[in-house]
Amino acid sequence: MKSIVKILPKVILVLSIIALVAIFWPVWTEKDREIFPTTATRKSVARVAHSNPNASFWETAITPEPENFRQPTSIILPQTQISPTDLPQEISRLQKSGDFQALNSTLAAWFEADPAAASDWLAQQGNFDSYQPALTQIVGKIATDGDPTHALEWSALLTPGPQQEQSLFDIYSIAARKHYFTEAQLRTAPLPPERIDELLSGGAGD
Incomplete structure (x- = not known):
């Protein structure tokens, strides 16, 4: 019983270290690989942060957005031609x-x-x-x-x-x-x- 009490702090310390590694490992990995969120993704995140919490998935999903949106092409209807x-x-x-x-x-x-x-x-x-x-x-x-x-x-x-x-x-x-x-x-x-x-x-x- 005394032996268990003696090693308990060490076990807790090891578990804490494992937990910290699990939390920060992705961050360290992305930093080493120079993975940074794109401007488009940051804009998407900002948009979602101000969105309605009760909105549907399609309104809140974070999807990459182009830097410049292409304007809709104007549809030119053919003028009436008389034979x-x-x-x-x-x-x-x-x-x-x-x-x-x-x-x-x-x-x-x-x-x-x-x-x-x-x-x-x-x-x-x-x-x-x-x-x-x-x-x-x-x-x-x-x-x-x-x-x-x-x-x-x-x-x-x-x-x-x-x-x-x-x-x-x-x-x-x-x-x-x-x-x-x-x-x-x-x-x-x-x-x-x-x-x-x-x-x-x-x-x-x-």
């Missing part, structure tokens, strides 16, 4: 609905994509009042593309007035800057005298 064969019907529908802005945008885009088809369709129309904005764009495009003579032919479809005058002035301005027309041709432009003087003086711009 070229349906464009006359679409223009007619827009005209009946009174949506003249959309009508002229559609007509101008049609001419941009298929000038021949749009020209043939316009040739069949008896009245161009609803198409004046689109025709103005078409005239400007033809002149800008380097064919002022053809643009002048199209300008005849414009209703006489300030807009037609401005379109004519723009055509002759382009022709003057690009030297498509001679000075004699500029002088015979169907424009008021003051606007012809503006063309000849270079006031039309560069």
